[in-house]
Amino acid sequence: MSAYVLAMAGLKVLILEAGRAYDPLRETPMFQLPKDAPLRAGGTPDKPFGFYDATVDGGWRVPGEPYTSDDGVDFKWWRARMVGGRTNHWGRISLRMGPYDFRPKSRDGLGFDWPIGYEDLAPYYDRTEALIGVYGSNEGLENTPDSPNSTLLPPPKGRIHELLLKKACDGIGVPVIPAHRAVLSRRQDAALASRICHPDNPRAARILAASMGNRQACFWATECGRGCSIRANFQSPTVLLPPALATGNVDIVTDAMVREVTVDPSGRATGVHYIDKRTRSDRHAAARVVVLAASGCESARILLNSMGSSFPNGLANGSGKVGKYLMDTIGAGIGGQIPALENAPPHNDDGASGIHMYMPWWLYQEQLAGKLDFPRGYHVEPSGGRGMPGAGEFDGLEDFTNGAYGRKFKEECRRYYGTFVYLAGRGEMIPNEDCYCDIDPEVVDQWGIPVLRFHWKWADYELNQARHMQKAFAEMIEAMGGRVSGTVETDGGKAIAKPGEIIHEVGTTAMGLSPDTSVLNQYCQSWEVPNLFVTDGGPFVSNADKNPTLTILALAWRSCDYLVDQMKMGAIG
Amino acid sequence: MNDDRPGLDRREALKRMAAAAATAAVVPTSDLKGQSQPPAKSPPAHTAGPRGTPSDPDLVRPVIPWPRLLTAGELQTVAALCDVILPADERSPSASTVGIPAYINEYVSAPYDAQRRELVQIRGGLAWLNTESEKRFGQPFVGLTSAHKHEICDDICYLPNARPELGSPARFFARFRDLTATGYYTTEAGMKDLRYLGNIARPSWDGPPPEVLRHVGLS
Numbered sequence: 001m002s003a004y005v006l007a008m009a010g011l012k013v014l015i016l017e018a019g020r021a022y023d024p025l026r027e028t029p030m031f032q033l034p035k036d037a038p039l040r041a042g043g044t045p046d047k048p049f050g051f052y053d054a055t056v057d058g059g060w061r062v063p064g065e066p067y068t069s070d071d072g073v074d075f076k077w078w079r080a081r082m083v084g085g086r087t088n089h090w091g092r093i094s095l096r097m098g099p100y101d102f103r104p105k106s107r108d109g110l111g112f113d114w115p116i117g118y119e120d121l122a123p124y125y126d127r128t129e130a131l132i133g134v135y136g137s138n139e140g141l142e143n144t145p146d147s148p149n150s151t152l153l154p155p156p157k158g159r160i161h162e163l164l165l166k167k168a169c170d171g172i173g174v175p176v177i178p179a180h181r182a183v184l185s186r187r188q189d190a191a192l193a194s195r196i197c198h199p200d201n202p203r204a205a206r207i208l209a210a211s212m213g214n215r216q217a218c219f220w221a222t223e224c225g226r227g228c229s230i231r232a233n234f235q236s237p238t239v240l241l242p243p244a245l246a247t248g249n250v251d252i253v254t255d256a257m258v259r260e261v262t263v264d265p266s267g268r269a270t271g272v273h274y275i276d277k278r279t280r281s282d283r284h285a286a287a288r289v290v291v292l293a294a295s296g297c298e299s300a301r302i303l304l305n306s307m308g309s310s311f312p313n314g315l316a317n318g319s320g321k322v323g324k325y326l327m328d329t330i331g332a333g334i335g336g337q338i339p340a341l342e343n344a345p346p347h348n349d350d351g352a353s354g355i356h357m358y359m360p361w362w363l364y365q366e367q368l369a370g371k372l373d374f375p376r377g378y379h380v381e382p383s384g385g386r387g388m389p390g391a392g393e394f395d396g397l398e399d400f401t402n403g404a405y406g407r408k409f410k411e412e413c414r415r416y417y418g419t420f421v422y423l424a425g426r427g428e429m430i431p432n433e434d435c436y437c438d439i440d441p442e443v444v445d446q447w448g449i450p451v452l453r454f455h456w457k458w459a460d461y462e463l464n465q466a467r468h469m470q471k472a473f474a475e476m477i478e479a480m481g482g483r484v485s486g487t488v489e490t491d492g493g494k495a496i497a498k499p500g501e502i503i504h505e506v507g508t509t510a511m512g513l514s515p516d517t518s519v520l521n522q523y524c525q526s527w528e529v530p531n532l533f534v535t536d537g538g539p540f541v542s543n544a545d546k547n548p549t550l551t552i553l554a555l556a557w558r559s560c561d562y563l564v565d566q567m568k569m570g571a572i573g
Numbered sequence: 574m575n576d577d578r579p580g581l582d583r584r585e586a587l588k589r590m591a592a593a594a595a596t597a598a599v600v601p602t603s604d605l606k607g608q609s610q611p612p613a614k615s616p617p618a619h620t621a622g623p624r625g626t627p628s629d630p631d632l633v634r635p636v637i638p639w640p641r642l643l644t645a646g647e648l649q650t651v652a653a654l655c656d657v658i659l660p661a662d663e664r665s666p667s668a669s670t671v672g673i674p675a676y677i678n679e680y681v682s683a684p685y686d687a688q689r690r691e692l693v694q695i696r697g698g699l700a701w702l703n704t705e706s707e708k709r710f711g712q713p714f715v716g717l718t719s720a721h722k723h724e725i726c727d728d729i730c731y732l733p734n735a736r737p738e739l740g741s742p743a744r745f746f747a748r749f750r751d752l753t754a755t756g757y758y759t760t761e762a763g764m765k766d767l768r769y770l771g772n773i774a775r776p777s778w779d780g781p782p783p784e785v786l787r788h789v790g791l792s
Contacts, residue, residue: 157780346768403731
């Protein structure tokens with residue numbers, strides 16, 4: 001996003017990408033069947049989200065690029081080594097943070113407040129949604145902001161399991177509403193959207209409109225996680241990079257693994273050192289301004305590895321906060337089987353691949369009144385339906401069929417297909433002193449770059465929330481007339497996903513009001529190195545239950561607008 | 574507003590990426606330090622994919638690179654057991670006729686820790702099945718009558734009901750049934766059997782049809 005905004009503003013941008021070139025138009029396996037892939041396209045250590053997942057050279061491990069964890073900690077760090085990085089692999093769930101989410105400490109005394117409020121970021125949410133294309137509805141719910149009707153794309157109707165869930169949850173006071181996702185449910189109004197994105201820059205608007213014109217609307221088939229060769233969902237290589245490159249202002253160097261930021265004697269950034277992976281040689285790229293957008297943890301790693309005599313603890317780290325307050329999203333879930341869906345008439349249930357509907361957090365007032373034993377909220381992402389049968393489709397069905405096999409088993413598969421739902425909770429943790437990453441003093445990767453070491457400890461806030469999810473989701477499944485699968489955990493520690501597993505790591509280069517307590521100012525600019533910015537998840541001060549990508553994009557846009565102004569004023573660069 | 578032909582920006586993007594290494598303001602570190610060695614040879618402009626490695630396979634034209642490990646004899650037993658689990662009926666063919674033994678061979682031969690463990694379990698289970706068949710009926714599993722096959726399978730088809738000494742065979746059977754079902758219901762024949770109607774481009778999404786809403790009482 002940063003490269004896009006800067007290039008549109010007329011700046012020359014060099015993108016250093018640690019992975020390879022990637023072309024979703026050519027490489028996306030649209031319509032390919034599980035039976036044609038190894039292991040029926042099921043997950044492996046090489047392709048943990050399944051064979052057809054877009055991620056290149058990544059997942060929980062990258063060949064030759066390890067990371068470590070404290071004893072007893074199993075932090076999971078998802079990476080991708082490809083142009084567009086992790087924008088190629090995500091659920092496209094695009095929820096705005098709400099007004100409460102920028103002022104969490106003011107509300108409950110925990111964590112930190114952001115140096116900006118919702119009103120500061122709202123204009124950039126508007127633009128970002130206009131640019132990338134987001135479907136959804138406006139419900140006017142508490143701390144669940146509406147979007148401009150002019151650019152919000154129509155939400156797809158709910159699938160049958162989502163509609164059943166809504167009916168059940170209506171009865172227990174839980175809202176089930178259309179989700180916001182970065183998928184074109186219809187083509188964008190390119191003229192309108194491009195003007196909203198670039199009201200004062202006709203050339204940028206023209207370039208963007210042309211690029212938008214090449215995007216097709218969703219044709220309601222194939223998984224978003226594979227990428228999208230018709231550019232119907234948001235991923236950087238199909239949505240941001242084509243217009244950025246069309247400006248003539250952007251160059252991309254791939255296979256370039258940045259290891260440190262260089263500075264001059266006055267403390268200004270002069271560029272970066274990187275390893276050219278193809279020749280295994282060290283190279284330097286000079287720059288007037290350096291923007292790190294390598295993902296929260298990777299950018300922290302670069303800063304911590306950028307050591308000099310006057311900054312022995314890493315660059316831009318006078319506060320000592322680089323790598324600190326690492327947060328992920330709390331994840332816990334429960335599945336169930338819904339008898340009402342048995343033997344349903346066959347119908348195409350693919351939809352937009354991801355969720356059409358979800359449940360935003362609904363207990364703000366109960367929480368404020370002290371009725372819950374955890375301070376922050378979560379939302380619920382339901383899945384289910386008659387999706388394309390895949391690896392593990394009927395694993396464990398014997399518990400429903402008393403071990404049927406033969407003709408009876410075939411009948412049971414027909415009966416149970418499409419009747420399972422899974423409710424995934426996604427909740428907010430509180431940043432704490434025990435969750436952070438630093439440089440492992442003993443381990444380097446194959447490029448000779450010291451690696452990250454992760455430290456983690458959940459607090460009761462998180463474990464209690466995970467326990468609440470278990471109980472609440474079991475009630476929802478029962479309200480659907482369903483049978484809960486497995487155990488409803490009363491021990492939050494057993495229910496909660498591993499740290500990092502939800503792939504929302506943020507907070508490692510937090511912004512704030514003071515250089516003593518934060519790494520960046522409100523524009524994601526280093527307090528200490530004025531021509532150094534970080535525009536990934538690192539600047540997050542808290543990690544609201546809202547999935548972070550949309551906010552990363554909006555923050556990056558805001559930061560880059562500021563960067564451009566500062567350069568025009570001659571303050572930096 | 575759209576004055577680009579479709580795909581033009583993509584070609585332009587690729588062209589620019591190809592040109593990137595030549596135009597970027599990058600130099601070998603050795604030059605920065607004033608050393609006299611010549612600049613490093615320019616590498617290829619960019620590394621396109623896929624490279625065909627395990628973590629960067631060709632997603633559009635998949636290949637299954639590992640050798641298969643089950644013997645011809647084991648595969649006969651696999652085929653016989655697959656067909657006991659998913660026989661032909663009026664709606665769909667039997668498992669062995671749509672390649673499920675080959676899938677199970679592919680699965681247990683995969684070079685990952687989980688599958689290596691399962692290879693032992695599956696092989697052990699197949700061997701047990703033949704031993705048990707010999708003990709009870711004097712010939713290997715593939716030679717048994719349907720009734721005799723069922724007699725054995727009835728004893729191991731559900732772990733909670735299995736006699737304690739049959740725990741391992743019951744676990745084998747459960748896993749084998751899972752693998753058979755995965756293999757089968759991911760074939761065209763299996764998807765058709767389930768009446769899976771997706772994976773096809775359509776102009777609009779209209780939500781569940783009225784008969785589905787009626788089925789669940791939402792009409």
